[in-house]
Amino acid sequence: MMPKRSSDSATEMVQVVLPNDANPLGFILGGTVMHLIDIAGAIACHRHTRSLLVTAAVDDLQFLNSIKVGDLIILRSHVTCVFTTSLEVQVDVYSEETLTGKRQLTSRAFLTFVAIDRDGTRVQVPPLLVETEDEKRVCAEAHRRREERLRRRDMAKG
Numbered sequence: 806m807m808p809k810r811s812s813d814s815a816t817e818m819v820q821v822v823l824p825n826d827a828n829p830l831g832f833i834l835g836g837t838v839m840h841l842i843d844i845a846g847a848i849a850c851h852r853h854t855r856s857l858l859v860t861a862a863v864d865d866l867q868f869l870n871s872i873k874v875g876d877l878i879i880l881r882s883h884v885t886c887v888f889t890t891s892l893e894v895q896v897d898v899y900s901e902e903t904l905t906g907k908r909q910l911t912s913r914a915f916l917t918f919v920a921i922d923r924d925g926t927r928v929q930v931p932p933l934l935v936e937t938e939d940e941k942r943v944c945a946e947a948h949r950r951r952e953e954r955l956r957r958r959d960m961a962k963g
């Protein structure tokens with residue numbers, strides 16, 4: 806399989822927050838943000854693997870700032886590291902005020918997807934080109950997060 810760069814699959818999704826997405830205070834619902842994070846993460850992983858995928862894990866998620874109706878929600882996703890049949894993707898969420906352009910980071914999420922075929926059998930994912938010092942650091946951090954989430958999964962399984 807041909808190795809690919811993270812930049813080959815990096816994705817940006819932008820949409821306007823509409824009243825239907827919001828709570829009575831006029832802020833986007835946390836569940837809507839989570840849904841969009843899942844989609845943005847999946848798109849980058851689909852672009853990397855060109856396979857079917859399932860979400861295996863979503864790490865701890867914080868909502869640092871609210872996003873109000875009329876603002877833009879921007880989701881940027883990129884693959885941080887690939888393992889054997891799974892890969893990790895980082896999704897950064899920003900709000901942007903349409904009239905001023907003021908932009909704020911509102912969430913950062915790490916998700917793990919597993920590549921499968923149409924029978925549900927797990928398949929190997931293409932390698933990720935990890936070349937720069939920064940890419941190596943990001944991938945090393947992803948390995949540490951993977952160990953921790955597998956530890957927590959095993960605890961959850963009991």
Ligand SMILES: CC(C)(COP(=O)(O)OP(=O)(O)OC[C@H]1O[C@@H](n2cnc3c(N)ncnc32)[C@H](O)[C@@H]1OP(=O)(O)O)[C@@H](O)C(=O)NCCC(=O)NCCS
Nearest residue numbers: 858859860861862888889890891892917919927954955958
């Ligand atoms: C995710 C799933 C495919 C894992 O299958 P499994 O047979 O239990 O898992 P295994 O222990 O054999 O691990 C398979 C791979 O998934 C990874 N994985 C499994 N659970 C994980 C978790 N909670 N967090 C991170 N990685 C995980 C493993 O590290 C392994 O990756 P690798 O091949 O790159 O080393 C399976 O649990 C599943 O189908 N879950 C439901 C997924 C789902 O419905 N998602 C929501 C809708 S898409």
